Amino acid sequence: MEEKILNLLSEEYPDIDFTASEHLVDDGILDSVSITGIVATLTMEFGITIPYEELDEDNFNSIAGLARMVEKLQA
């Protein structure tokens, strides 16, 4: 799952190095605009609905966090 999400997002955002940090939000690598795009991409790709409660740093700080969130919402 991690690899799939990494490929997906790297293709979408070539300027962002998603592996550069484990604190993508805290380090300011992801802003609200890129988070909007990530939510849209994951929603369209995996057919999930991401509730607002899931928009936290734990989930968006790393690809691993995003993968965990997607798996949780698919379960």
Added chain:
Amino acid sequence: MSFLSFTTMLFLIFLAVFTVIYYMTPLRFRWLVLLAASTVFYLSAGIEKMPFILITSLLVFLSARQINKTFDALEQEADEKQLTGKKRMDFLAPVKKKCRNYYLIPTIVLTVGILCYCKLGASVLQILHKNISAWTISDVIIPLGVSYYTFSCIGYLLDIYWRKQKPINNYGKYFLCVSYFPQIVQGPIAKYSRLSDELFKEHPFNFTQVCFGIQLMLYGYFKKLVIADRLALFTDQVFGNISKYEGFLVIIALVFSSFQIYMDFSACMDIVQGMSQIFGIKLENNFNHPFFSKNATEFWRRWHITLGAWYKDYIYLPIVTSGWLAKITAKVKETKGKELAKKVNSAIPPAVVWLLTGLWHGTGWNYIVWGVYWGAITISATIFAKQYRKIADLLHINTTTAAYQYFQMIRTFFIFTIGRLITVPGTLKNTAATIAQIFKCFNPWIFWDGSLYKMGLDYKDLCIVIIGLLFVRKISMLQEKASVRNMIANRNLVLRWFIYYAAFFAIIILGLYGSGYDASDFIYTNF
């Protein structure tokens, strides 16, 4: 405006008295001193304003507790059943719906209703007054800081509902968070979790912090009384009599109005943060040299930071994750393709936010146009980012040079000033009249024929304004790199005290105040 306005001597006496009481009180009771000070400050704006803030805060306080209580019971059951992921979400869905329908929505509707009454009441009564003469505009009570505390309360309630925050059980403490006097006038808009940590932490007396706080206040007073209020004389003269002025005089007034609001707002934030620092309480940063921004998006990350953060947390991101946006995106993807779906998905949340931001600043059509204007600029920057990059490549523009970055800053200032053109004249009709006046004649001679010195500011005043602006720019550049107050603290005693005296006397000698002069209200106070 409160008689305890930040720019009055009475306010400084009030602050000094409560600072002494604060540090004489045992550490764990100090929040009570702040509560008393905030209550006195609020009452000074008029006792009739007090019920509004009391009702809103009490309503939100009780509703938050009830939401938490309702959630707690079922969450405990979910824990016992060891439910996780989607199963847990489904299990909690009915209680979430109950909390939303019984507590969250009614409370938000009521608090926003009070806010709308305060913001729209005058306009509505103006219409009614034509028919029923017994109703006058003065019947509408506008509570001090109504937008700020309403937003803060709604944020707190939503955080409880989204389970991001535990509620507080002491109403006195909650009321202090809502009404904390340094920030009630024009922000920052407090995020409950951060402010409560600061307010209820024990703050022993720290001489350095007190000195730093006073320094920041002095700097704020300098910006307000020496620069902003001087610029106000010029801009009031032009925009108050727009038919008399034309060409470059109007352009200069517009540019001055941009500097005026910048100085006014940043001055208030310095005063607010400084006075709070005297109590050892660190407030959130609300202003971070926005004129250094290279684009509109960055500008709004630096200007009124807490308002932007509020919109992001409570409007923008909830829309991003909303079911209706997902449905629209899916439909566009099906019919028009993935690329357009992504663009629509990126455009809708900021469009809503900008419309609401416009309405927050005012209720006239000019504010809606202002919101659309900023929305169009920031949204186009996002959805056409790739195209803009391609254009820069095609034209071989090196975007890393200092010259290009200066160009970007000037461009941002220009965009901001056009925004001022939409709001400063007061109505769209006046904006059109102002544009007409700008193009009425080409009069560059006003720069040397002395016309500039007949606009409320003489030659000496204009020099003070220009030197003041250059001084603030220099300090801002230093602040971008490091803390200027720390730099001063590391200097020798003689130089340090020379700087303090220089700052103090600059305000005393160059500031606009005293009998016969009424310091302008801070511009953002009226929001």
